[in-house]
Amino acid sequence: MRGSLLACTLFLLVAALLGWREHRQLSSKKEANAKLLAEAAAIATDGVRTAREVAVSSDRLDQRNEELLKKSEVNALVRDYFGLFRDFDEDPKGEANEEFKRLKADIRRRLEALDPSAIGQFMAECYSNPDLNLRIKRDINLYVRTVFISKYPLEMAMMMSDSPQLFGLNEEAMPEGYVQDPFQHLVYYYSYEKKDLQLVFQCLARVSEAFQSKYIGGVLDYYADSPSKRVELLEVMRIFASTPEQVELVNEQLSNLVFGRGEARPKFVELSDWIGSANLSMDELVAATRAMQEKVRVGETGQWLDWLAKSEMPEEFLKERAFALSAEWAEKDYLAAGKWLNSAPESPGKSAVTSAFAAKVYPYNPEVAMQWLQTLPQGPDRSKALQMIYQGIQQNGSLDRTVAESFARKHGLKE
């Protein structure tokens, strides 16, 4: 019996020891599992909160203390910052003073240590400070551009969009004199200096529509300076355009992307080659060719009209483009436009060209204009030209009102 009890005790002791070890291992694995689950959840939901932060967030008291500490640090920083300018305001040497420089370097070090939420607090504190003046605004603007934007582009983009008044980006006013637009700087810095298109468009994707509309053009200015970069930019813009508003915004930029907006006007040979290689969809092509008459070389209008005819663009748009192109052409080189008309085969595009040519030439040579107009059947092209001619007569101060009335009667136009 004693032997039995001893054996039982021995077994229980060994089992308890083994069980205790296993239980400890299991607990630590459970803990690791909880952390991993939290980390995975953080990545899945936001990607920003790291496992360490989750662990911190579990301890609300600690977090609260940390926040209070951070707030008081930012308050102290703002106090020291404004104090620095106040103390040296009367100094004749001003910002050239060595002590001033040393203290500013210290401020910069402290600013570099701020995280995005602290930056937000810093900006809000600065802009609600009654001592804020243009000198300090310029100085803050410098830190925003050189410290905050280069460290936290996405967070700063959102912050500028959410609180534009804290960055001199009020709706009604341009940034004040000599205070640079920080969002424009962000676009410049990551497009031109860092060549990181993805990041620029990630920033744009997070800001308001007004900001997207205002700043997207900057990417073209700072990035699209070679044919291959224009292709690359087109790809990224296509991905960016995920809402109808963004699609429209990108479409508005396509004309500048395709035809450029620099001083040098591209030639047909370059543009047609590039458009062919860019695989533009029909919607993109229609958007890109809006107001193309302002972008192409007028001497190459004939080539563009031929290109339009082969573009398979819907007739409505094709005619609109052909009309605008040839109105400009007739104005600047009516001889070449007439020559093209004489040799071009009949087509919807040619009807639009005839209409524009007749309307433009009429004030200088009504007979020739009317002869061309007679080649058009009754329809929208003919009516459009007649309306333009009629309006021109009405606006011509040297002509009697009866001339316009007679023209309208003769061609059945509403007076």
Add this chain to the structure above:
Amino acid sequence: MKIIHYVPPAVVLVIAAAWLSNLRSSSAALDQENRSLQAKIAESRSTPAFRNAPLRAPTIEANPTRVEKAPQKQPKPSADWVSVSRDWQKLVRFINDEANHRYTAAWKRLEKLASEMSADELVKAYTELAALAVHAPLREDLEWVMLKELETTNPEFAFSQYIAKYQSEGKAPARIGTFNQWLARDPVAATTWYESQLASGVFYTRLGGKSPVLLPFESAFILSLIGSDPAAAEQRMKNIPPELRSGLGGYMWDVPKGNAEAFVDLLRQTMPMEEYMGILRKNSLTEKSFNLSNDKNPQSVAKNLDSLGFSPAERSSLMAHEFREFAEYRSMRDRGNPPSREKFDAHRRWIQAIDPSSADRATGFALQTYLEKARTTGAQDFVERIAVEYHGAGAGDEVLIPLIEGSANGNSPFPRERARMLAMMISDAALREDLLQRLN
């Protein structure tokens, strides 16, 4: 020990074994789950989306067809050949995709090569360039480099290309090479070529026959004739449509000192005063006096105006141009800052020292310009205060009139009620009544 005594230890052993086994299997399952989670997290961290963005951009990254950043350009082949190459087209293709082509060795080589090539080689290269799909800024630079060389070796071709280029682009030329030098060097050849261009109708392709492209050529002829045959110069000027004449200013900047009087007379005879004083304001004859960065002695400026024989009306026009430009510049500098009264006062004093009789009118136009450019209520207060103070200190009505008229005709963002207050201060009763009526 009876057999029954073995039962309790056996039972304990079985229970302990089952418990331990259960603990182990739970531990193994957790192990496996943790490994799987670690792998998934590591995978997520290694995606470009995560690397590039501490925060996710839903609009871009949610798109499954997201395109990765374009692959880095293949390293270019060795560029040793660039510094010695004579293959123009190969060099052009080599730098066609360069963003800053002007800073490349290939561009330096192209510039040097252009200076080494014969006129025929350059003409051939220029013609071939037209058919190449070259990026517009590079094409522009290449064309300039080639045409600059050809201006001396084959001027007929070079200047014909300038005309074709500007006609095709549909814009007025900012510059058109050194046609004046060709005209001086070989007047017969230059004139014959130009006459042939006129005869071909190349300048008359626009409806109405007015092409600004002929202006730089005509200005070269006019300046070459002004000293030797002023009547011929005047005739050339009169052949240019009046509405294009003010456009000549940009091409007539450099007037030889000896021809100053003849030049001013020519302008007087062929253009309205405001138009030709606008040209003279931006001209070698006067510009040094009025450069904003110059703190020119007013006495020397007045002496220069005397030497040019400007009438009081011409001086008044010139001073108004000058002060308006200053005001435009100040409105730009003052944006976001308090307007600088000191700068305005100093400039008025400077103008008073040059031509006292022009100062009030010029000040009035300057205040109106400042307001038009600044378009702020702060600027309204600023210009009103200056105008009232100057007038109160003895300035003439002219200091007030531009602001009042600008408000009356809606050209100036100056409120009518404030303009009425200024109009009440006009000393000439008839004028005061007229202005008040226009403000009603």
